[in-house]
Every structure is written in structure tokens, then in C-alpha cells.
Amino acid sequence: MxxxxxxxxxxxxxxxxxxxxxxxxxxxxxxxxxxxxxxxxxxxxxxxxxxxxxxxxxxxxxxxxxxxxxxxxxxxxxxxxxxxxxxxxxxxxxxxxxxxxxxxxxxxxxxxxxxxxxxxxxxxxxxxxxxxGAIPLIGPLQDNLTANEVTDLKGIINGTTNYILTQMTETGMDFAQALAEAQELGYAEANPASDVDGLDAARKLVILASIAFHAHVRLDEVRVEGIRTVTAQDVAYAKELGTVVKLVASGSDRGGKLSLSVRPTLIPQGHPLAHVSGSYNALFVRGDAAGDLMFFGRGAGxxxxxxxxxxxxxxxxxxxxxxxxxxxxxxLVLDKQVQMDDSEPLRHYLRMSVSDQPGVFAEIARLFAVAGISMETVLQKRVTAGTAEIVVVTHEIPVEVMNETIDRLRTSSHVQQVHCVMPVEALAE
Ligand SMILES: NC(=O)c1ccc[n+]([C@@H]2O[C@H](COP(=O)([O-])OP(=O)(O)OC[C@H]3O[C@@H](n4cnc5c(N)ncnc54)[C@H](OP(=O)(O)O)[C@@H]3O)[C@@H](O)[C@H]2O)c1
The missing domain is CATH 3.40.50.720 (NAD(P)-binding Rossmann-like Domain)
Structure with missing residues (x-):
């Protein structure tokens, strides 16, 4: 019939x-x-x-x-x-x-x-x-995984930004060059704002998080940062640190408190998301019964x-x-109260330029110590006469504490500029 x-x-x-x-x-x-x-x-x-x-x-x-x-x-x-x-x-x-x-x-x-x-x-x-795109995500979250309490979602769910970041990583080109190439090849639109500013990924995260966490999530509840501020320099430092920069859409549910973000993130080379390249998409899901799952495939076309x-x-x-x-x-119609939570501890990457003088590093270390932040890795490079670049990877620290410390660094007379701050993902267990 x-x-x-x-x-x-x-x-x-x-x-x-x-x-x-x-x-x-x-x-x-x-x-x-x-x-x-x-x-x-x-x-x-x-x-x-x-x-x-x-x-x-x-x-x-x-x-x-x-x-x-x-x-x-x-x-x-x-x-x-x-x-x-x-x-x-x-x-x-x-x-x-x-x-x-x-x-x-x-x-x-x-x-x-x-x-x-x-x-x-x-x-x-x-x-x-x-x-x-082709990857079954909504079906598994709504049907096959219903017996789970899903606690974490982490995804690369925008092909355009993943293509741009992959090109930056593989060739060393800067953001503008990689975007122009993506536009030429039809991977990015003439107006790329929705992709490169993270909005497209945020909208997809709203759909996934609403289903996975049984809550009515709104777009304005997602902290969104795009990839325009990621430089070739950051991508190179990320490599030196054994990581790769990806635009990660992330959601967690800690006993009813949700954290939702789309941010450029450093992913350790050993993490399954590090190898999702070009226009491919992937979603990492953690359920209390199923454990860790990873969905991977073509996100568009x-x-x-x-x-x-x-x-x-x-x-x-x-x-x-x-x-x-x-x-x-x-x-999806369930209207569970969404409580936004900034206390989720994360490792952070920071790149800043400082005056190349004795005592500067001690002052930065003091500001970190005051906030209770310990440093996991520090790279220090001389860029020009009088200016050095310091890259710090912190141990886990709540986002709100990191943000307060960045404000203090920005007002310090020794720090010329804090260029880039990104979370650093832990290796999947
Ligand atoms: N492209 C992908 O890989 C992909 C992946 C996942 C999801 N999606 C989603 O799928 C949807 C379609 O994407 P697409 O890439 O196929 O778009 P597209 O190539 O631009 O096609 C849009 C189609 O809709 C027609 N259309 C648009 N506005 C119309 C209107 N007001 N009245 C009548 N017809 C109208 C257009 O007609 P004309 O042809 O006559 O202009 C065209 O045939 C979007 O929601 C997109 O987000 C796309």
C-alpha cells in the first residue's frame, strides 16, 4: 500500500x-x-x-x-x-x-x-x-539508553569548526586562512557566524541535553564560546602539551545540577574525541549502567x-x-528544573603575555596560590625583547574560581594580556 x-x-x-x-x-x-x-x-x-x-x-x-x-x-x-x-x-x-x-x-x-x-x-x-547527521544519537538517548542515568555528554557536533581546527592542527595555518579554505571547499557558509561562534553546536547541545537529562534546556542556559579567538600559536602549544584543540559541546548532570557549554577545549591525544577529524562528528556519552559510549560518523551531507x-x-x-x-x-516535554552550575572543576589552559622581567613569574604564581590553583605544566617562551609568553595548564579548578583569577591577572601590572583560556579535558577512564 x-x-x-x-x-x-x-x-x-x-x-x-x-x-x-x-x-x-x-x-x-x-x-x-x-x-x-x-x-x-x-x-x-x-x-x-x-x-x-x-x-x-x-x-x-x-x-x-x-x-x-x-x-x-x-x-x-x-x-x-x-x-x-x-x-x-x-x-x-x-x-x-x-x-x-x-x-x-x-x-x-x-x-x-x-x-x-x-x-x-x-x-x-x-x-x-x-x-x-547520519549518526544515531537521539534514538539511542531516547530509547536504548533509557535505563541509564546519563551524567555526561561530550561531543564534536559541528563539522565546519572541526574541519577548520583540523586544518589548523595539521598545517599550522591560522584561523582566517583555514576559514577561507573551508568556504572555498563548501564546508563553511559565506556567513560562517553560526558555526564558528558556536551557536550551531549550542542548538544541537540543547536538543541532546534535553533528551539525555530529561530537562527542558534553553539556549541561553548554554555557555557559548566560538573558535575565532583560537590562534595558530594556541594550536601549536596544545600540540606541545600532547593535546589537540576541538570545539567541544559539553553537558553534565550532577544530581540535577546541569552544566552546559560549547567551548574550544584541549583534548589529550589519548582521548577518543582527539581523533575525530575533518567533517566527522562524535558524541561521547556516560551512563550509570552502560558506562562510556562513543558515537562517531558523518555529521552532514x-x-x-x-x-x-x-x-x-x-x-x-x-x-x-x-x-x-x-x-x-x-x-522532551519534561520540565525538570535546570540549575546551572559553575562549580564543576576543570583543568584550564591559559596563554598570556607578560613583561620579560625578574619577579614576574613569582607574581603570577602568587596570584594562582591565593586562589588555591596549582599549576600542572608551565611553558615560558620569549617572544620579543621585553615580552615573554607564559602558558599554564592548571590542575582541576571550578570555572568560577578560574574566572576570578583571570580578572586579577588582567589587572596585574606585570601581565600585558591574557590571550586565551580553554578547558583541558581529562582522559576518559
Ligand atoms: N546539509 C546538511 O548536511 C545537513 C545536515 C543535517 C541537518 N541539516 C538540516 O537540514 C535542513 C536542510 O538543509 P539543506 O542543507 O538541505 O538546505 P538547502 O540545500 O539550502 O535546501 C533548502 C531547500 O528548502 C527550500 N526552501 C527554503 N526556504 C523555502 C521557503 N521559504 N519556501 C519554499 N522552499 C524553501 C529550498 O528551495 P530552492 O531549492 O528552490 O531554493 C531548498 O530546496 C536544515 O534544517 C539543515 O539544518 C542539513
């Missing part, structure tokens, strides 16, 4: 969805009893050439042609952005259509409204492709993302066959 699908958007991901649907329609029909058929496709530009085998009459610029078609039972949204995607998805759900979306921006900002609308309408809304979208389509076709909706819908 055919089940008709309406596709909103037919760009990179949408074309992959059309092609994979056609390629696997037979096996999906065998598995679920329903053969998915793309009946209508919403686009902006009807004249654009697309790499799909569909009649031109299937395409429309009128969203109502898709949303009001009573034969269409499943909507796949791959157009991106907040509006009009939000309005179309809510309209589809209210009309009793199941929805699959790859839209992390929308789920991160309006997930609760969308999930509640789906629940009220008794339909499915699934969004595996919104985080980590046409077919990898379509793979996750189609996994959701198949899940909801199975649900349709059974006459149920997914229990996944309801977990």
Missing part, C-alpha cells in the same frame, strides 16, 4: 531523501507494509535543476498544495530556518500528518511547542537528523543526513502499522 509523502524543501538533504526513498521503497514496503511515495515537493525556485527523478508537476511553490493534500500522511521538512518551517510543521501536525524534520534550529528553539502539538494531535514528530531522515520515516511507518505514536515524543 502506498503512503504519500510531502517534502518541504529539496536542497542538499531533500534530494538525498527523494533518492533514498525511491531506492529503498521496496524494502520499506516489505518491512512496514507501506511503500513511501513522494507526492509533492515544496521549493522556492521551480526552475532550479535538481538531482532527482521526479516529474516537474510534483514541485510547487504553494505550501498549501502540500499541507492540505488529504492523501499526504507524512511531511518531511528539509527546508531549514525557523519561519515558515515552524508554521508549516505546526499546520501539518494539526491536520493529523506525521512529521520528520532535520531542522535543529527549529527543534532547539521551538521543540516543546512542536512536541506538544504533535502529542495533542496524536501524531509522530521525529528529528533524528537534526543532530549528528546529502545521503548521510537522508539516512537519518529515512530511519525516522521507517519508524513512523511501523508506528502507523501498529496504530501507535512514538513514546519518544513525550520525553
Amino acid at each position: 502506498n503512503v504519500y509523502v510531502g517534502l518541504l524543501g529539496c536542497g542538499t538533504v531533500g534530494q538525498g531523501v527523494v533518492n533514498l526513498t525511491q531506492k529503498r521503497a521496496g524494502i520499506i514496503a516489505d518491512m512496514t507494509g507501506y511503500r513511501p511515495v513522494v507526492k509533492r515537493v515544496l521549493v522556492r525556485d521551480l526552475a532550479k535543476r535538481r538531482d532527482v527523478d521526479l516529474n516537474s508537476e510534483v514541485f510547487t511553490r504553494d505550501a498549501d498544495v502540500v499541507l492540505a493534500d488529504p492523501e499526504i500522511q507524512v511531511i518531511v521538512e528539509t527546508m531549514g530556518g525557523i519561519e515558515p518551517a515552524r508554521t508549516y510543521i505546526l499546520a501539518a501536525l494539526r491536520r493529523g500528518k506525521h512529521v520528520v524534520t532535520a531542522n535543529k534550529d527549529l527543534i532547539a528553539l521551538h521543540g516543546v511547542e512542536i512536541l506538544e502539538t504533535a502529542r495533542d494531535a496524536g501524531v509522530d514528530i521525529l528529528f533524528e537528523a537534526s543532530v549528528g 546529502s545521503l548521510p543526513t537522508a539516512s537519518a531522515v529515512m530511519g525516522d520515516v521507517i519508524s513512523l511507518l511501523r508506528n502507523m502499522r501498529l496504530g501507535v505514536t512514538s513514546s519518544r515524543n513525550h520525553r
Whole structure:
């Protein structure tokens, strides 16, 4: 039996969805009893050439042609952005259509409204492709790991910044050069702000943390720092320290107190996340029963993302066959109190320039000692006449104590500038 699908958007991901649907329609029909058929496709530009085998009459610029078609039972949204995607998805759900979306921006900002609308309408809304491209993350966190209390999430979940940092590490190029190269190769957008300033990773972390910690996490609860301040110098020092710089999205739950951040972080070479290079993504999860798990794979791209979208389509076709909706819908709506916590102890990397004079190091050591911070490693290099660069890696210290000490260092007459501060990840146990 055919089940008709309406596709909103037919760009990179949408074309992959059309092609994979056609390629696997037979096996999906065998598995679920329903053969998915793309009946209508919403686009902006009807004249654009697309790499799909569909009649031109299937395409429309009128969203109502898709949303009001009573034969269409499943909507796949791959157009991106907040509006009009939000309005179309809510309209589809209210009309009793199941929805699959790859839209992390929308789920991160309006997930609760969308999930509640789906629940009220008794339909499915699934969004595996919104985080980590092809890598199954939401399914495992919502289903397979439900028996666990998840305490830690640590991920490299933005391919653009990972590509830039990998290039900086491997070639020694600076941020601007690596960004320009990423833009030339299509790994970074013309306006790269959302990626390089950490917002894209923060939105994905909101989705993952909400599910893993059963809490309603908001974007403004994530401490976000991008990679613009990471210099070739920091990357070189990181190497000297046996580590590599990565943009890490991190979440922890300590008895109901959550810490959420996206920050450039030094990862020891022996840590599994250190070897996640280029456009790959990975998520490290710690559960009280499962122990440590690592999910790794392609975080973007046409077919990898379509793979996750189609996994959701198949899940909801199975649900349709059974006459149920997914229990996944309801977990994210839990409104556990989120208490933000800055007392999580972390090792820190600091690079500062100081006057190259006797007594300067003793003064810095005194400021650290006053705050109770002990130093694990110190590198001291002369940069120019009169200026030296000091790199310190501290032992574990709460973020709030580190921040107070950095303020004191900045007002010290011996310290010219504190250039860069990054957490240093411990080796996984
Ligand atoms: N690209 C990836 O690797 C990837 C990975 C994971 C998740 N995602 C998510 O998947 C979604 C789609 O990404 P994408 O890379 O496939 O985007 P894309 O290549 O820019 O494609 C967007 C599609 O949506 C259509 N569209 C956009 N706004 C529209 C509007 N107002 N009315 C009608 N059609 C509209 C465009 O039509 P025209 O073609 O006519 O312009 C285009 O076909 C986004 O939410 C993105 O975050 C993407």
C-alpha cells in the first residue's frame, strides 16, 4: 500500500531523501507494509535543476498544495530556518500528518511547542537528523539508553569548526586562512557566524541535553564560546602539551545540577574525541549502567543526513502499522528544573603575555596560590625583547574560581594580556 509523502524543501538533504526513498521503497514496503511515495515537493525556485527523478508537476511553490493534500500522511521538512518551517510543521501536525524534520534550529528553539502539538494531535514528530547527521544519537538517548542515568555528554557536533581546527592542527595555518579554505571547499557558509561562534553546536547541545537529562534546556542556559579567538600559536602549544584543540559541546548532570557549554577545549591525544577529524562528528556519552559510549560518523551531507531522515520515516511507518505514536515524543516535554552550575572543576589552559622581567613569574604564581590553583605544566617562551609568553595548564579548578583569577591577572601590572583560556579535558577512564 502506498503512503504519500510531502517534502518541504529539496536542497542538499531533500534530494538525498527523494533518492533514498525511491531506492529503498521496496524494502520499506516489505518491512512496514507501506511503500513511501513522494507526492509533492515544496521549493522556492521551480526552475532550479535538481538531482532527482521526479516529474516537474510534483514541485510547487504553494505550501498549501502540500499541507492540505488529504492523501499526504507524512511531511518531511528539509527546508531549514525557523519561519515558515515552524508554521508549516505546526499546520501539518494539526491536520493529523506525521512529521520528520532535520531542522535543529527549529527543534532547539521551538521543540516543546512542536512536541506538544504533535502529542495533542496524536501524531509522530521525529528529528533524528537534526543532530549528528547520519549518526544515531537521539534514538539511542531516547530509547536504548533509557535505563541509564546519563551524567555526561561530550561531543564534536559541528563539522565546519572541526574541519577548520583540523586544518589548523595539521598545517599550522591560522584561523582566517583555514576559514577561507573551508568556504572555498563548501564546508563553511559565506556567513560562517553560526558555526564558528558556536551557536550551531549550542542548538544541537540543547536538543541532546534535553533528551539525555530529561530537562527542558534553553539556549541561553548554554555557555557559548566560538573558535575565532583560537590562534595558530594556541594550536601549536596544545600540540606541545600532547593535546589537540576541538570545539567541544559539553553537558553534565550532577544530581540535577546541569552544566552546559560549547567551548574550544584541549583534548589529550589519548582521548577518543582527539581523533575525530575533518567533517566527522562524535558524541561521547556516560551512563550509570552502560558506562562510556562513543558515537562517531558523518555529521552532514546529502545521503548521510537522508539516512537519518529515512530511519525516522521507517519508524513512523511501523508506528502507523501498529496504530501507535512514538513514546519518544513525550520525553522532551519534561520540565525538570535546570540549575546551572559553575562549580564543576576543570583543568584550564591559559596563554598570556607578560613583561620579560625578574619577579614576574613569582607574581603570577602568587596570584594562582591565593586562589588555591596549582599549576600542572608551565611553558615560558620569549617572544620579543621585553615580552615573554607564559602558558599554564592548571590542575582541576571550578570555572568560577578560574574566572576570578583571570580578572586579577588582567589587572596585574606585570601581565600585558591574557590571550586565551580553554578547558583541558581529562582522559576518559
Ligand atoms: N546539509 C546538511 O548536511 C545537513 C545536515 C543535517 C541537518 N541539516 C538540516 O537540514 C535542513 C536542510 O538543509 P539543506 O542543507 O538541505 O538546505 P538547502 O540545500 O539550502 O535546501 C533548502 C531547500 O528548502 C527550500 N526552501 C527554503 N526556504 C523555502 C521557503 N521559504 N519556501 C519554499 N522552499 C524553501 C529550498 O528551495 P530552492 O531549492 O528552490 O531554493 C531548498 O530546496 C536544515 O534544517 C539543515 O539544518 C542539513
